[in-house]
Amino acid sequence: MRIVADTTRCVGAGQCVLSEPAVFDQDEVEGTVVVLSEQPGEPELTGVREAVDVCPSQALSLTEE
Template identity: 50%
Template sequence: MRVELDEPKCVAAGQCVMASPEVFDQRDDDGVAILLEEHPDESLLDGVREAVAICPAAALRLVEQ
């Protein structure tokens, strides 16, 4: 699985960081999301799926390879 972040869509809500802090962080200057782990471990996928589902800007995507 691969996580995709569309930075221009991000509204800096931080929901992804709360759902999966091992995979997402936020920039200090503007709060836009940062992808820490493009290919997260299987054990982190539940949190990533939650982050994708609750992102208010639909800026996240989980791609099955």
């Protein structure tokens, strides 16, 4: 799985960071999502899926690779 983040849609709510801090961070200037690992391991996938589901701007998605 690969994470796709659309930073133009991101509103900087930070729900992704709360869901999976090992994979997501926020830009210090804009506050938008920063993906630390585009292809997370199995242990992080539950938190990543939660982040995708709770993102208020729907800026995150997962693709099969």
